Amino acid sequence: MGLIDKARKAFSAATGSRSDPTYDLVAKHFDIxxxxxxxxxxxxxxxxxxxxxxDNGWRENRDPSISFSTRFYVENNLDVVAAGVNPFYHFIAAGQAEGRLGKHQLGYKWDILAGLKTVAEQISEMKxxxxxARLSASGSLVVALQQVARAHERVVLSFSHDDFTQHVGGVQLLLRxxxxxxxxxxxxQIHLFPVHPLPFLDTSGDDVSLGVLIDGKFVGNYAARDVMHCLRDAAFGAAQVTFVxxxxxxxxxxQSIDLIAATGASSGCVWLHDYSPIYNNFKLLRNDVGYGGFPRRGTLARELCEFARADFDHEAEFAKLFAxxxxxxxxxxxxALAIFRQASLIQPASTHVVEHVQLERITAAAPVAATQGRPLRVGFLGxxxxxxxWPVFEELVLKFADDPRYEFHHLGKGRRGGLKLQYAEVSASSSDMDAMRATVEAVELDVALMWSIWPETFCLTAYEALAGGAALVTNPSAGNVVSVTEASGIGAVLNDEAALIDAFESGSLLRLSRAARGAxxxxxxxxxxxxxxxx
Amino acid sequence: MRVLCFSSFTFSYLNRARVLFASLRRHHPDWHLVALMTDRIPAGASFDVRDEPFDEVVWQDELGIDNVDGWLFQHDIVEVCTAVKGPFIAQATKRDFDAVIYLDPDTCLFNPLTPILEKLETSDIVLTPHLLEPEEARMAIVDNEICPLWAGIYNLGFVAIRTTGEGAKFANWWSKRLLEFCHDDPAKGLFVDQKWCDHVPVFFDKVHILKDPGYNTASWNVNQRRITIDGDGNVRANEALLRFWHFTKLGPLGDTMTRRYARDQIVVYELWRWYREQVAKATSPSIPDRYWAFGKFANGETIQRSHRLLYRDRKDLQAHFRDPFSADFAAWLKSEGHS
Structure with a gap:
C-alpha cells in the first residue's frame, strides 16, 4: 500500500469536530x-x-477539492482576504449563496494561456x-569510437532529445x-542527446553538452565541440555512416550538422515524431492551446502565436540540415506527412511513411453477451x-459519473484524485510492450476518449485501444487519431466539446459499446x- | 476612394494609437492617417510625426475653437477627446478626401475595412451598434442592453462618412453639438459624443447601420459572437472575418468584462495577449504614466472635475479667467473653498 493510500485510509473518515465549527463545515465538503x-x-x-x-494549505494556494480554486477565490474576493477568513469556508458558508464562483469558468485552455511565457523567458527559466554537466575528457571517447569504426561496416549516428535508456516514453521505447x-x-549505434533537455532547438550558439551512448551504453558527457573532434578522429573511412x-x-x-559532417556521412533521415522540424511549438499548437491547421506565414494565426514570435525559426534551422x-x-x-507537405517549403530527398505499428485482426467479434446491459465503459489512456x-475527460467524469449509463476508467499513470472513476496503473516498458492493450481488453473498455488537441503524428495508445477492443472517440484536430478512427471505422470523430457533451447526454455514444458493435x-x-x- | 482616417487621443494613449495606426498602415497603406491630439508634448519626451505610424498630427488649437484653453478646461479628458472629433471631422470634410473614418485609439484592425468603402458608395454615414441582438441573461441585459440606453445605441469608437451630402451635413451638426454639449451627464441625456448619434438615422438620410459582427467587437458584444480561427489562419467573428477589435479598458476592469462575456472563447484571450504585447512594445518610457498636459493647473495642482463643472456653468468665471489653467484661477478656487 502506497503512502497516499495509507493516508487516505487514515483520514477518509476524518470528521473529528474538536469543537471547531470551521473544521466541521469544511470537512463536509473537503475532498480528501x-x-x-x-x-x-x-x-x-x-x-x-x-x-x-x-492551517497552511490555503495560504500555499492548494485546493480542497476539484471544484474549488483557492487562488481564484482569493484573487477575486479581496474582501474575504481582508477579513482573514479561510476562502473555502467563506465559499461554503456565504460566498456560494451570494453568487460567488468557486472556480473560474473560462476553460482549461485559459489556464494554459495565462501561464504561457514568451519563448525567450521559457528558455532562460529552464537554463x-x-x-x-560534469564533462568527461574526450580521450576515452576517441578510443571507443575508433573501436566502433573498426568493428562495424555500418554505423548509425542518431540524435534524440534525451537519454532513451533512462527515460520512459513513446520515442524512447522506439529508440530502444x-x-x-x-x-x-x-x-x-552512436547516439547523441543533450544533457540538458529543452523543448526548442538551442540557437544560442553556446556549446551544447552532449551525452553519448554507444550501442545503448553510456560513455560520458562531452562538449559538442569535443564530440565533433572525436568523431573526426575516429576515422570512419571504411564504415558506412548514416544519420537518423x-x-x-x-x-x-x-553543431549537429558539424557532428554529422565529421563522420563523413552524406545521407540520413529525419523523423517527424513531432512538428519541431517545421514549427517552434513541437506540438504545432498555437500558444499551446489551439490547432486549426498549420499557422502559415503572414496569417493572423501565426502572428498571434507566442512561439512564432521567438527570435528563431525551427523550419529555417532544419532547412540547413536538409540542404x-x-x-x-x-x-x-x-x-503528419500531409501537414508537413502542406506547411513546409523544405524539400526532403524523399518522403516515407513508416507507421510504428499495424493492427492484425485476430477475432471478428468478441463475445458480447456478458457486456450487455452494463454501463458504457469510457476510458482515458495514458x-x-x-x-x-485530460481536462475534457475530467469534465465528462464530473458531469456524467452519476449517470447510470456510463462508467469511467483511467488506464495509465499519474492518478488524479476526487473523480468517480476506476484507475488501473499501466506503465509502458520495453519488457511489457503489450501492457496497455492487455489492460484495455481486461477491463473490457468500450470507448477510449482520445481527445488530443494537437495533430498527433502517431498515437500508439489509439492503436493499443483498438487492439484491445475499444472504440475511439476523438475530435477533428487530433491528427493520426482521426485517421485511425476513420480507417478502422470503430469510433466517432465529433466536431467539438459541445458535440461530445451532446453525445453523452443524448446517449448516442452507447452505439459504441462492445455489446452493440461486437468488439x-x-x-x-x-x-x-x-x-x-x-x- | 481618397480616405482620411483619424483617431483622437492624448499622450497617455499614444502607445495604443501606434498599434492602431500600424494596423491601418498595414491594411490600408494609401489612407491618410491623422492623429488628433489634445495634449502637449511632455517635457523630456521626443515626438516627431516622421517617427510615427501616422502622417499628420492635428492639435487642439488647430481646430478654430474660440479661446480653446477656456473651452478645453470645461471638459475632462474623455469629454474633450471625444468633443474634438466634431470640429475635426467637419474640417476634414472640407479637405481633399472622399471619405473620413474615425477609429478609437484602442481599436486595432485585423483585416481591411474595404467593405466599409463599398458601403460608402451608396451610403453617406456608417455606424456600428454596440449590440446586434437582444440579450437573454439578466446580467447581460444590465451590462450590454441597458447601458447603451443611456450611453448611446451606436459605439462611436467608429464612424465613417462621405465628405459630401449627408456625410458633410452630419459632420457639421455633430461638430456644433459637441462644441457645446459633449458632456458625460447621463442624467441630462448626455453621454459625450456618442449619445448624440442616436438621432442620426432620423436626422440624416443614407445612413447605414452596420450589423456585421466582424466590426467593433468588444467585451460588450463578444458573448453574441463566436471568435474562432479558420483553416486559413484568419480570425472570424461568427462567420464574418474579424475586421477590427475594440480593446476597451486595457487593465483589470477590461479583463473582468472580457472574462465575463468571452467565457471560454480562448481566441479572445489570445487576441488580448497579443494586443497587450504590442502596446507594451509601442510604449515610450519618456512619457510619464497617465500623463495629460491639461490635468493640472499652471502651479502643478490637480484640476478636479468639480472645478471644470463650475467653470463650465459660470459664464462670469469664463469671462474673468480667460485662462482657467492659470495659478490665479487655482488660487480663486481655493479662496472660495473649492479644493
Missing part, C-alpha cells in the same frame, strides 16, 4: 482523496489533510535551473527497439495531460522503424 493525490507531500507527512488545508534491430543486424534524427530538441543545428545532406523524411503517419485531452481484437505488429527506409 483529491487533496492527497494532488499533494503527495501532505500524504507523506501523514497529517490530517483538512487541518493541513486550514537558470540547470546544473552544469531500433537499437535492438540495429544490433541484430550487426550495425553500431529522431529529435533535435535541445541540440544546436549548426547540407541527402536527407529523407520519415513520417510515422500519413496525417498520463493525464491537457494536450491529450474486434487485434494483434499489434511493430515496424522496423528507420531500418525500413535505411535498408
Amino acid at each position: 482523496d483529491f487533496y492527497l493525490a494532488a499533494y503527495p507531500d501532505v500524504a507523506a507527512a501523514g497529517v490530517d489533510p483538512i487541518r493541513h488545508y486550514l 537558470s535551473h540547470r546544473t552544469p 527497439r531500433e537499437l535492438g534491430l540495429l544490433k541484430a543486424k550487426g550495425d553500431a 534524427v529522431h529529435s533535435l530538441l535541445g541540440h544546436n543545428m549548426d 547540407r545532406f541527402k536527407t529523407r523524411l520519415i513520417s510515422p503517419s500519413q496525417a 498520463y493525464p495531460v491537457a494536450h491529450k485531452g 474486434s481484437l487485434h494483434n499489434i505488429r511493430y515496424s522496423a522503424l528507420s531500418l525500413e527506409v535505411m535498408d
